[in-house]
Amino acid sequence: MSESEILDTHLQELRRGTIVLACLRLLETPGYGYGLLEELGERGFPTDANTLYPLLRRLEKQGFLTSEWNTDESRPRKFYRTSDAGTRLAAALTDEFRAIATAIDTLPEEN
Amino acid sequence: MTTATLTDRYVDTAMRTVPEAQRADLAAELRASIDDQIEARTEQGEPRDAAERAVLTELGDPDKLAAQYTDRPLWLVGPRYFLDWWRLLKLLLYIVPACAAFGVSLAMVLAGASFGEIIGALVPLLISVVVHLGFWTTLVFVILERTGHDTMDAGPWTPDSLPEPRQKGVGLGDMIASLVFLAIMVGVVLWDLFVGFVPTEPGLSFLDPGLWPWWILALFAVMALEAVLAVVVYAIGRWTVGLAVANGILNLVVAVPALWLLFDGRLINPAFFSTIIPGDGAEVGQIISIIAGFVIAGVAIWDTVDASLKAVRAQRA
Numbered sequence: 001m002s003e004s005e006i007l008d009t010h011l012q013e014l015r016r017g018t019i020v021l022a023c024l025r026l027l028e029t030p031g032y033g034y035g036l037l038e039e040l041g042e043r044g045f046p047t048d049a050n051t052l053y054p055l056l057r058r059l060e061k062q063g064f065l066t067s068e069w070n071t072d073e074s075r076p077r078k079f080y081r082t083s084d085a086g087t088r089l090a091a092a093l094t095d096e097f098r099a100i101a102t103a104i105d106t107l108p109e110e111n
Numbered sequence: 112m113t114t115a116t117l118t119d120r121y122v123d124t125a126m127r128t129v130p131e132a133q134r135a136d137l138a139a140e141l142r143a144s145i146d147d148q149i150e151a152r153t154e155q156g157e158p159r160d161a162a163e164r165a166v167l168t169e170l171g172d173p174d175k176l177a178a179q180y181t182d183r184p185l186w187l188v189g190p191r192y193f194l195d196w197w198r199l200l201k202l203l204l205y206i207v208p209a210c211a212a213f214g215v216s217l218a219m220v221l222a223g224a225s226f227g228e229i230i231g232a233l234v235p236l237l238i239s240v241v242v243h244l245g246f247w248t249t250l251v252f253v254i255l256e257r258t259g260h261d262t263m264d265a266g267p268w269t270p271d272s273l274p275e276p277r278q279k280g281v282g283l284g285d286m287i288a289s290l291v292f293l294a295i296m297v298g299v300v301l302w303d304l305f306v307g308f309v310p311t312e313p314g315l316s317f318l319d320p321g322l323w324p325w326w327i328l329a330l331f332a333v334m335a336l337e338a339v340l341a342v343v344v345y346a347i348g349r350w351t352v353g354l355a356v357a358n359g360i361l362n363l364v365v366a367v368p369a370l371w372l373l374f375d376g377r378l379i380n381p382a383f384f385s386t387i388i389p390g391d392g393a394e395v396g397q398i399i400s401i402i403a404g405f406v407i408a409g410v411a412i413w414d415t416v417d418a419s420l421k422a423v424r425a426q427r428a
Contacts, residue, residue, distance in 0.1 A: 032143070032144075032147075033140065033143070033144040033147070034143075034144050034147030034148055034151070035147075037148075038151075048169070049144065049148065049166075049169060049170055050169070050170050050171050050175075050176050050179070053140075053141070053144060053176075053180070054176070054179035054180045057137075057180055058182065069139075075143055075146060075147070076139065076143060077140075077143050077147075078136075078139070078140045078143070
């Protein structure tokens with residue numbers, strides 16, 4: 001494995017949990033799979049489709065998201081929305097992320 | 112006639128492994144997502160065929176995607192069970208093939224099979240035992256993995272379950288045990304030859320009386336050397352390679368003549384079984400001879416291997 005591949009793996013590991021956080025926060029306004037994928041990318045959370053779609057299902061199964069089919073448009077889409085439990089989880093994750101960021105700031109400088 | 116598009120085929124393939132109840136919903140959502148993605152690409156001027164191909168390539172193997180949707184493990188035995196599986200398999204591989212080989216060869220010798228026949232039977236037996244152990248043990252864990260049972264452990268790991276450090280030195284207890292064992296053996300042999308163990312037949316010995324005095328005295332001489340060896344091992348404090356070799360030679364010196372005498376019919380008193388079991392005595396004697404042969408060889412091999420392992424371990428430490 002080359003150095004850049006190892007770097008990619010580490011970055012991916014570090015980002016993994018933040019996708020959940022971003023999804024929960026963004027889906028306070030209902031959204032569907034592809035639309036969310038785009039928005040995540042625009043907001044600096046690049047995600048693969050094959051990671052995001054199963055993730056939405058899992059969060060729904062765990063009760064952090066609710067879903068409903070929207071058939072108003074020509075293409076029926078499944079819209080997800082953050083549940084109350086999801087909002088609480090998002091708040092907890094955000095607090096945790098800030099705590100980690102603060103902790104990182106207090107680490108010794110690299111040079 | 113309409114031909115199925117790549118997307119149709121992709122969704123169908125992914126849904127094959129999804130439970131019936133979720134299938135319709137998941138298929139519709141997956142299809143809508145794929146169509147959205149294709150549309151986004153065609154709007155940028157990409158041809159539809161190429162866009163479809165690119166989107167599906169990005170989504171990857173449909174079976175993998177379906178497994179992620181349904182939280183199915185993509186491994187045979189995952190990290191949760193791996194250590195239990197590996198420990199159990201190793202334990203079984205240490206015990207079962209050796210027991211099977213010993214039992215089958217003993218039974219075949221008793222049935223009068225030749226050496227070649229026994230080897231011919233043992234090789235496929237050992238191969239099939241190892242394959243069966245591997246297969247069935249793994250199958251059980253694959254089922255455990257998929258039904259989500261807890262491990263068979265009684266509880267979580269605690270430092271108490273750490274293995275005791277392996278004894279590297281040789282203690283006083285080992286030496287005393289060796290010496291006491293040798294002394295008891297001398298007593299047993301003498302009692303057998305001069306008193307006999309069968310109360311109703313005083314003077315009837317299990318060992319051939321013709322072994323007395325020279326063979327028996329030679330045995331005692333070797334046993335005296337073994338006693339010296341036990342003392343030396345204790346004095347040095349551990350088994351060395353040289354001591355292990357000496358131990359192996361002493362074992363050979365006892366086992367080889369004993370086996371030779373045994374199969375020559377001169378180790379066990381021929382009168383012993385015919386006296387205590389009139390009629391079938393000869394056959395019983397034959398069977399006991401074979402078992403005695405296995406025991407003599409087994410003890411010699413085990414003792415030699417044991418001392419060698421201790422010597423290797425002590426050297427590494």
